[in-house]
Amino acid sequence: MFTQFFGSYLLNKQIVSADNLKKAMELKSSTRVKLGVLAINAGYMTAKQVDAVHKMQATVDKRIGDIAVEMGYLTPEQVTELLSAQKTGCLVLGQTLVDMGCLTNEEFEEALNSYKSEHHLEDEDFSTENEKKAGNVIGSFFKLSKTANADLISEYINILLKNLIRFIGDDFAPINECAVQPTDTAVTQNISGESNFVTSVAGSDKAMIEFASRYAEEQLTENDEYTKDVVSEFLNLNNGLFTVNVSNNSGKELKLSPQQACTADKVAKLKAKYTVKVPVAFSFGNIVFTICEV
Amino acid sequence: MSALSQAKILICDDSMMIRKKMRSLLEGYGVTNISEAKDGKEAVEKYAEVLPDITFMDIVMPEMSGVDALKAIKEKYPDAVVVMATSIGTEGNLTEAIRYGASDFLQKPVEEERLKKLLGHYFKEA
Structure with missing residues (x-):
């Protein structure tokens, strides 16, 4: 999920546009991370050195690694190490944006380093999906520090984002704001226990149809009862896995109510103690999840 | 142990x-006698009507929860094989669910291998 938040970071800092980010999210599955990006990430080469190697490659018929060694930027051992290094999602996204011409190597270097330093992230956190740090990134992005039940909400968002990656796709970025039309379709489900929550998911017809198509693994064409049923089942599955997690971690038993389809304005009018919105921008459109404590 | 293809499943x-x-998964295993219920109340009614060999029961459902439906079925049919399929x-x-007599548990999303293994406990050729 650090990849998705790297996308959000690039968007929030206005380093890339929403359209280009969506396009990169769509294209990244076919991207091959090149040696230059790997070397920048490992701190073995600066972006300027990578650019110099690329410039040289245009004039000689040699591999990038060999040129970098000849120019004294890398040792042969470092080349071998980099080529077998794990290509984490952030690097794939960065490489896609560089390939698209939306980022220079230098801008990528700067953005990746500031993203890592802002959230105190190390390379190994990316490959192990460090839970504690994921919680910190979620808390900071959704400004949960002043929210009651912040740990529980953060756990909910963590599970939600993991389930989105697992069942819908990794081509999304959490965003701060996203307007939902009052007439947009929504599905709600109550979670009750020591505290009571109303969870929901809402989106435009187009976004809901594509979201449901991916979850059901069949191409749906209308926002009909079946599409709402599929979205509703995703919410139920997510909330079910959340209750299992809470039960395993803290021994607290939460109950779920059957889901209900409604419109987004009904969710907006709920009398809640507080509401946390989790809008996510997929390449096919925006989907907004909400968690309200009632 | 009867053949899976002859099984009645709810x-x-x-x-x-x-x-x-x-x-679709069950039909892939050759099962043809499949019934469905969309809530707990309908599950109890359907059970009495078809007397299935095995029932897959969700927990969170409208009208009557899966656990209440399980309880109602087991009270009347103590030998009923009910598998709770839930997230x-x-x-x-x-x-x-175990207290009320559930035979097994299937975690959603249902993994085909796990379903096949489970059916193998009750039927031949699963």
Whole structure:
């Protein structure tokens, strides 16, 4: 999920546009991370050195690694190490944006380093999906520090984002704001226990149809009862896995109510103690999840 | 032990998608006698009507929960084989379901291998 938040970071800092980010999210599955990006990430080469190697490659018929060694930027051992290094999602996204011409190597270097330093992230956190740090990134992005039940909400968002990656796709970025039309379709489900929550998911017809198509693994064409049923089942599955997690971690038993389809304005009018919105921008459109404590 | 292809199976889930996916998996194993119920109340009625060899029961359903439906079925049919198929496999829910006589538990999303293994406990050629 650090990849998705790297996308959000690039968007929030206005380093890339929403359209280009969506396009990169769509294209990244076919991207091959090149040696230059790997070397920048490992701190073995600066972006300027990578650019110099690329410039040289245009004039000689040699591999990038060999040129970098000849120019004294890398040792042969470092080349071998980099080529077998794990290509984490952030690097794939960065490489896609560089390939698209939306980022220079230098801008990528700067953005990746500031993203890592802002959230105190190390390379190994990316490959192990460090839970504690994921919680910190979620808390900071959704400004949960002043929210009651912040740990529980953060756990909910963590599970939600993991389930989105697992069942819908990794081509999304959490965003701060996203307007939902009052007439947009929504599905709600109550979670009750020591505290009571109303969870929901809402989106435009187009976004809901594509979201449901991916979850059901069949191409749906209308926002009909079946599409709402599929979205509703995703919410139920997510909330079910959340209750299992809470039960395993803290021994607290939460109950779920059957889901209900409604419109987004009904969710907006709920009398809640507080509401946390989790809008996510997929390449096919925006989907907004909400968690309200009632 | 009877053959899986001859089995009568009841799927109880409020989600059309889950019923469709379960039906498709079971049909892939050659099962033809499949019934469906969309809530707990309908599950109890359908059970009495078809007397299935095995029932897959969701927990969170409208009208009547899967655990209440299980309780009602087991009271009348103590030998009923009811498998709870749910995403909310918390200790509390599982303990309650076992207390009321659930035979097994299937975690959602249903993994084909796990379903096949489970059916192998009750039928031949699973």
